[in-house]
Amino acid sequence: MSVSFEAAASAVRDALTDAGRGLVEREAMVELVALSAVAGEHLLVVGPPGTAKSEAVRRTARGLGGSYFEYLLGRFTEPSELFGPVDLRKLREGLVETETSGMLPEAEVAFLDEVFLGSTAILNTLLGILNERTFRRGHTRMRCPLRVCVGASNALPEDESLAAFADRFLARIFVEPVADPRLEELLAGGASLWGEGEARVASLESLDVLSQAAREADLSPVRPHLAHALRTLRAAGIALSDRRAVKVQKLIASAAALAGRRVPTTSDLWPLVYAVPTKEAQALARDVLRDLLAASENPALAAAALEASAGPRARAQRIATAGQMLLAERPADGDAEALAAWRLKLEGVAREMDAGFAPEALTEELKALRTLVSAALTPEPSVVAA
Secondary structure, rough: OOHHHHHHHHHHHHHHHHOOOOOOOOOHHHHHHHHHHHOOOOOEEEEOOOOEEEHHHHHHHHOOOEEEEEEEEOOOOHHHHHHEEOOOOOOOOOOOOOOOOOOHHHHEEEEOOOHHHOOOHHHHHHHHHHHOOOOEOOOEEEEEEEEEEEEEEEOOOOOOHHHHEEEEOOOEEOOOOOHHHHHHHHHHHHHHHHOOOOOOOHHHHHHHHHHHHHOOOOOOOOOHHHHHHHHHHOOOOOOOHHHHHHHHHHHHHHHHHHHOOOOOOOOHHHHHOOOOHHHHHHHHHHOOOOHHOOOOOOOOHHHHHHHHHOOOOHHHHHHHHHHHHHOOOOOOOHHHHHHHHHHHHHHHHHHHHHHHHHHHHHHHHHHHHHHHHHHHHHOOOOOOOO
């Protein structure tokens, strides 16, 4: 039975809600995996180890359905570990063919951790799979059903020889460890994953329906706005390659489809920020495109749209809210243990402000909060008896 466009958008939206449950500050990443899958593009996640990159991708892959392949690459990873071993029976006949069952060439969603550590042989083969959805090795030639490959790394590669490979990941998101004020949420969310029940799964047919709608979308109404945004980025010193500028239209059309819109509007331009290659350039892009991105809205990808359009402003609002609530919960002076724990949380808020914002970049609300937090953390002078 065929799936309607509205039903497909609703099914994927429900699956993403379940996939992101319990993943604190990784909701945008979950949504970008789905966005990339609908667009048929690839996502690069950059962040330190232990920041739930693999868990977020794994849960999203389960929610989207289809076959999944995951691997941690290293300097000594052999091609057979990703693509499959050589078929020894065929080798006796003089044919070099690969047994691909259960391996990357047959996956629909793939996650490759430390993706830039692969050897030249691995990366060259991966290029064919990422670009053309074709696996070539020896006498083996096959079409790959891959919808999205998520690559992860601790940092962007500095080696120029890896630049062409890295550029195949159109969307990029940079993640950090969960901040101090949300540690309780992190612990509770992580514990909830141990005993999770059945999550909703969107069918691959739903993805196909949305992908088809994205391919058929009329982008002419938003194209002038996108061109203006690209000129604005260039004027700010942020240059996107022609390939990235053209392909970002696929992300915009897919964002609209996931939101249940067949025709993209200016509220769907926010994926442009994720096509900007570096963390610093993304922050600048949010700033110079602030007015254009103010209309950003997406019920299916709410966290990703908010992070793209608001970024530091949204984070500033969250810190301000958390800090004000914490100040209002100050324990009584007589409870030394509770007071010490409270001060530790308050110090975490201060550290997050200092790490995330230069003094001149603090909003008025954060400046006022910083003053209150500093006063609360300053020891009262002891009274010396005469």
